[in-house]
Amino acid sequence: MKRVLLGILLAAGLAAPLTAGDLEPRQGWEVFPTEKSYADLVAAVKAAVKANGMGVVTEAGPTEAAAGRGITIPGNRVIGVFNNEFAVEILNLSTAAMIEAPIRIYVTENEDGTAMLSYKAPSFVFAPYVPEGGADLSGLAAELDVRFAAIAQDAIK
Template structure:
């Protein structure tokens, strides 16, 4: 039994180590930074507040893995939103609210720096375009601008 657990842990560690950085992809913004992981998390939170969005959720496997004796790179998903956007989006598409909060993703790189990435809100809300119409597209565009400003502030 212990050999199976050791093998599983080694496979998990190898797959986590080889997963690599977030590559640019359709609908995403990816910002490599020179900031340390913990600093970038704090700077994202401060920038979100400055741009009128609250931290609604945070999740990541790093600390729970460490408690199990597994070391993985820093990994945090930060959900951002505010009630004003929620009320306006709900008026246009109840289904679209499944996407709230919209998330930013902070990942630690092998050299100790961190990357900030996120799906652009226009990409996130695109599946609801027919239902939410031009109003939803406009709100998603406003969120795109706020997310870009958050990324800009957090990288400074």
């Protein structure tokens, strides 16, 4: 009897939709809740990236692919952002640091239908490479912090 009950409970738990819930702030991250929809925020991020002299280098997300498989999940998009000027300067300071480029902006759909913008601060991302790249790398990361903050502010308004 206990095995049957355990089996039923496990099956019920596995049948329930899996969702991790809304994104929470964490160390090194900048997190911005918005009133925008997921689609509107994705479009706003792309426009803000361009307006702030950066480029969308990569884009990935499981939402559309999951829908193609008949699975509905909340909107989820990772947008890789960088530009060649920063890439060349950082590469001159630390070959290893370039593995962190592009810096990713994360757009997630909340349970209430609004969307959130988040990213790891560039100074946080590049911090492990400062012993190699020195003060110049710290300075570039600080410049990127300002640029990403401007992208975020433009996208969420």
